[in-house]
Structure formats: C-alpha cells, structure tokens
Amino acid sequence: MAAAIDFYFDFSSPYGYLAATKVDALAARHGRTVAWRPMLLGVAFKTTGGQPLPMVPLKGDYSRHDFIRSARFHGIPYRQPTTFPISGVTPTRAFYWQQGSDPAKEVALAQALLRAYFTEDVNISSVDGVLAVAATLGIDADALTAGINDPAIKDRTRAEVEAAIARGVFGSPFMVVDGEPFWGMDRLDQMERWLATGGF
Amino acid sequence: MAAAIDFYFDFSSPYGYLAATKVDALAARHGRTVAWRPMLLGVAFKTTGGQPLPMVPLKGDYSRHDFIRSARFHGIPYRQPTTFPISGVTPTRAFYWQQGSDPAKEVALAQALLRAYFTEDVNISSVDGVLAVAATLGIDADALTAGINDPAIKDRTRAEVEAAIARGVFGSPFMVVDGEPFWGMDRLDQMERWLATGGF
Numbered sequence: 001m002a003a004a005i006d007f008y009f010d011f012s013s014p015y016g017y018l019a020a021t022k023v024d025a026l027a028a029r030h031g032r033t034v035a036w037r038p039m040l041l042g043v044a045f046k047t048t049g050g051q052p053l054p055m056v057p058l059k060g061d062y063s064r065h066d067f068i069r070s071a072r073f074h075g076i077p078y079r080q081p082t083t084f085p086i087s088g089v090t091p092t093r094a095f096y097w098q099q100g101s102d103p104a105k106e107v108a109l110a111q112a113l114l115r116a117y118f119t120e121d122v123n124i125s126s127v128d129g130v131l132a133v134a135a136t137l138g139i140d141a142d143a144l145t146a147g148i149n150d151p152a153i154k155d156r157t158r159a160e161v162e163a164a165i166a167r168g169v170f171g172s173p174f175m176v177v178d179g180e181p182f183w184g185m186d187r188l189d190q191m192e193r194w195l196a197t198g199g200f
Numbered sequence: 201m202a203a204a205i206d207f208y209f210d211f212s213s214p215y216g217y218l219a220a221t222k223v224d225a226l227a228a229r230h231g232r233t234v235a236w237r238p239m240l241l242g243v244a245f246k247t248t249g250g251q252p253l254p255m256v257p258l259k260g261d262y263s264r265h266d267f268i269r270s271a272r273f274h275g276i277p278y279r280q281p282t283t284f285p286i287s288g289v290t291p292t293r294a295f296y297w298q299q300g301s302d303p304a305k306e307v308a309l310a311q312a313l314l315r316a317y318f319t320e321d322v323n324i325s326s327v328d329g330v331l332a333v334a335a336t337l338g339i340d341a342d343a344l345t346a347g348i349n350d351p352a353i354k355d356r357t358r359a360e361v362e363a364a365i366a367r368g369v370f371g372s373p374f375m376v377v378d379g380e381p382f383w384g385m386d387r388l389d390q391m392e393r394w395l396a397t398g399g400f
Contacts, residue, residue, distance in 0.1 A: 048257050057248050058370040062383055072400055073390050170258040183262055186386035190273050200272055 004033045005191075006176040008164050010041040011088035011124060012052075013172035014067040014078070015185040017114045021076050022188060023175070024107070030195035032177075036110050038092040039164040041172055048170045052085045070185065077119045086117075086125035089157070090148060094130045096156045097147030098139065108137055204233045205391075206376040208364050210241040211288035211324060212252075213372035214267040214278070215385040217314045221276050222388060223375070224307070230395035232377075236310050238292040239364040241372055248370045252285045270385065277319045286317075286325035289357070290348060294330045296356045297347030298339065308337055 005027050009016030027034045045051060053063040064080065071078030091113045099106045116122035116133045123129045127148060131141045147153050164174075168181060175182045175191055180199070182191045193200055205227050209216030227234045245251060253263040264280065271278030291313045299306045316322035316333045323329045327348060331341045347353050364374075368381060375382045375391055380399070382391045393400055 048259055058368050059248055062368060062370070062381055065381070066383070069390065073393065165258070168258050168262060170262070181262055181265070183266070184386070186384070190269065193273065
C-alpha cells in the first residue's frame, strides 16, 4: 500500500485551513491516506527568522486581502477571525491527545477546530474554545482537559514540532509525498500531478 | 479601452521569470496589454525585512528545488543560474533606458534578459552581460552603455522602484489589475478569473 501523505499545518494558518478542506479528497483520488500533523509555525520561525504574515509590512496588508479572496476563489467558507494570529499550542496538544485516545476522531477534531476558528470566530487558542468544539464530537471535556495538561502530551507535541522542522517543514500547509516536499495551498496542483504521474 | 495590467518583477527572480513567459498571452486573452515594470526586490526588503529566498534557512533549500520543479510543471525552460541571486540594477536601468529610446523593444529586451539569465546562465548583472543580450536585438552597445550610466536613467529607475513600493509591491512577480493586487506566479490563475469575470 502506498505511504500516507504527511500534511503539516498550524491551527492559526489560513492557508493551512484552506488546504485542510481539500487534502483528504485529493489524496483519496490517488488511493492515498493523509497523516495529519499539526505543528507550530512560531517554533519554525526561530529557525527561518520568519514572522507571522500579518505582521510583515506591505505583505501583511496583502495577505489579509488574499486570505479572503483565495477562499472565495476556491469556494471555501471563510470569515477572518477577530483574534489573529493565535497560538496553536492548545489545539495541537488536543489533537495529539485525541490521537492517542481515539485516533478515529483525530481528523474530525482537527477539521472541526479549523472550521470553528475560520468560519465561526471561535478562539481555539483557549482551552474553553477547544472544549466547546470537541463537545460537538462527543469528546469528554474532563478527559480532554487532563490530556491538554498532561506532561506526556506536551512532550509529544514538542517532539512532533521538532521532528517537522528537522525534516525541513517551515510553513503551513506543508505536504510530503514519498519524500517530495510541497509548500503552500498553491502547491496542491503540483502535488496532485505528482501523485497522478509518480513525479514529473 | 481597458487599462494595462501592471507587471512588476525583479530580473533576479525565478518566479518573476516564469510569470514573464505567460503574462502577455494571459492578458491578450482578455483584451489587455501589459505594462512591464522591473523593480528591485532588495529595496523592497528594506521595508518588509525580507531577504532573498535562497538565504533563508530551510526555505532556501526548498525554494531551489521548487524553482526547477515549478518550471517543469509549467513547461518552461529553466536552468538554475550559477551566480544567484544577482543585483537587478543594471538590467533594470537598461530596460528604462530602452523604454525612453525605443519602447517597441522594451519588452523584447526584458524577455531576452530573463531568458539569458534563466536558461543560458548569462550573468545579466554585468554591463557586458546586458550588452551581449541587447546585441541580439540589434540594440546599439554604445548608446545602451551611455544609457545605463546616465544619471537621469538612474533617477528614473530609483523613482520606479520607489513608486512600486509605495503602491504596496513587495515581491516578484506582482501584478495589479484595475487596482487589484496579485502576488506570485501562483496567482496568475486568480488573476485570469478576475479578468474573465471582472472580480469574484
């Protein structure tokens, strides 16, 4: 069986959200599954010297315009969050806890968190925000709260983020297909041809 | 008559080169012309705090790979230049001199310079490199050399670059259609739909 596509994203990344709405169906068209791997852009920025897009002069103004236009272009619901960007630490820990607890729900949780942040203005950087979203999936609030605060989950999150950066992941979304890296919502087209042809 | 599309690019930018091979035909499909406006990314970086892609940790390695893969994806000839990046000052001055001298040849000169740098490894940051390319278009070497060194052309170049940045141009390529900005080779698809529909 062909290897899963690694899908790296930050919960605060608009382009990560846009790609998240497409990546599973794209992979399925080519007989692939997707390994969802939330990471933390802020940690990657320590290596690349980058900073969040909205804070970069000129580029920030353009980006705020482009997030919304790109969502319209791709036909994806989008509402610019009031608080932006946010820390992805809490939802990322929630994801890795869910993975260890019930992996069948990990992708649904990630998708619900992204949708809540980018279409309903729920601030998912807070534990309360994450719990509210998780409740819609029937995830137990006490167990999830304990998971988010579990030192083992914190270590797991840190290890995942470090492994991503060690692999060269510096942006969101960032996909890896059989070792071939694709950065950005803009590279889903190249990734799809790569999957269809085995490389070009 | 509909306004021209402003096409900003840096002579050292691989994605600028890739877009330059497509932009005139794309515009023509929608009854538009293109105003070519070479600029200097290095000056924009003073505003944005950016730096050339190849010098950014992680992103640099990815970008060198992506330049070549993107050229293959779009079916555009590409050979990674030995000296990269380069200063675009000399070819940019040559362009604006040519514009004042014989505007019918300005686009042909820009295209020939980009093609020489990105497919034949000609270092177009030097006057000799620019003259060699210009000679293939029958442009007089003495007149062009004088133009590149003309203080009025230097002022013109500086003014064009400053006007671009004042307008919010921070990357290459960067297109503006009736006030709507599109950054990157990756936005030609959105620009084309914008031209076809008058906005979306």
